[in-house]
Amino acid sequence: MGEQSPGEAKKPAKAVRKRAAAEAAEVTGGAAAAPKKGARTAKTAKTTKTAKGAEAAKKAAPKPPRDESRTALVRRARRINRELAEVYPYAHPELDFENPFQLLVATVLSAQTTDLRVNQTTPALFAKYPTPEDLAAANPEEVEEILRPCGFFRAKTRSVIGLSKALVEEFGGEVPGRLEDLVKLPGVGRKTAFVVLGNAFGRPGITVDTHFQRLVRRWKWTDETDPDKIEAAVGSLFPKSDWTDLSHHVIWHGRRICHARKPACGACPIAPLCPAYGEGETDPEKARKLLKYEKGGFPGQRLKPPQAYLDAGGKPAPPLGSGSA
Secondary structure (H helix, E strand, O other), X not given: OOOOOHHHHHOOHHHHHHHHHHHHXXXXXXXXXXXXXXXXXXXXXXXXXXXXXXXXXXXXXXXXXXOOOHHHHHHHHHHHHHHHHHHOOOOOOOOOOOOHHHHHHHHHHOOOOOHHHHHHHHHHHHHHOOOHHHXXXXXXXXXXXXXXXXXXXXXXXXXXXXXXXXXXXXXXXOOOOOHHHHOOOOOOOXXXXXXXXXXXXXXXXXXXXXXXXXXXXXXXOOOOOOHHHHHHHHHOOOOHHHHHHHHHHHHHHHHHOOOOXXXXXXXXXXHHHOOOOOOOOOXXXXXXXXXXXXXXXXXXXXXXXOHHHHHOOOEOOOOOOOOOO
16 A cells, blocks of 8 residues: 555545545446435335335234134124125136036046146046946046046046945945045045035035135134144134035135235235235235236136126136147
């Protein structure tokens, strides 16, 4: 380092720093110039915007108190269901079926895939094997080829052929209408059984699928993670007569608005009642772009949906091979 002149030594420290900054700017062509006083960096602006958004979210949907009483929880849960019933008055099972046997098979096939994919696959299956007797006597390799688009097609082939044989041998080729009988069939658990009981036989049941599990925990209806315990906990909050429709409302909301990764909080009709408001996009315009199915103007899950769904603006799904997944 060179020696400092007496004149420089007497200069105020502020002046020295200013001169050093000017020399650095000359060397780098001005790229190193310090930002002007009062100017906000992009990072600062982004942080401020995020903070304002978080504050707005808190004002828009205050979270229920941690010490929410049992009575308050029941009231909030039932109000959420009433609100969702107004949003989805046409909610229905999103698997195409014409009888209990078709619903049972379709529900088994829906594991680890979408209802849409099942609906695109089952027309060929039921056209070739319309009854339990037909499917029980089917060539497994031919069934596998039909079910290939559903994934896990070998295991699913064993299940649907196995449950068909059980129906023929133990129930005279008819789907039983009791929970204890249904769960004995190959590939049939409580979730599948309640789908069939609620929608083919009109007997109340709660369908605890992945959407249902995610939403009831977000809403703080229960902290349970085991499906059977979730079923019991949520069931205790509602009259038994509400269980089937409640399942439809929750599952529909999970598929259309309250998504796993990007919930559309800014477009959610129950935001003021949701403890998890703000986990997703809160800007209304951006949130609307995240909506799926009829809420976003896209085709639904069923190739042959109920008329009420079509009347509400829902669109039927395209058949397999049309270019849509």
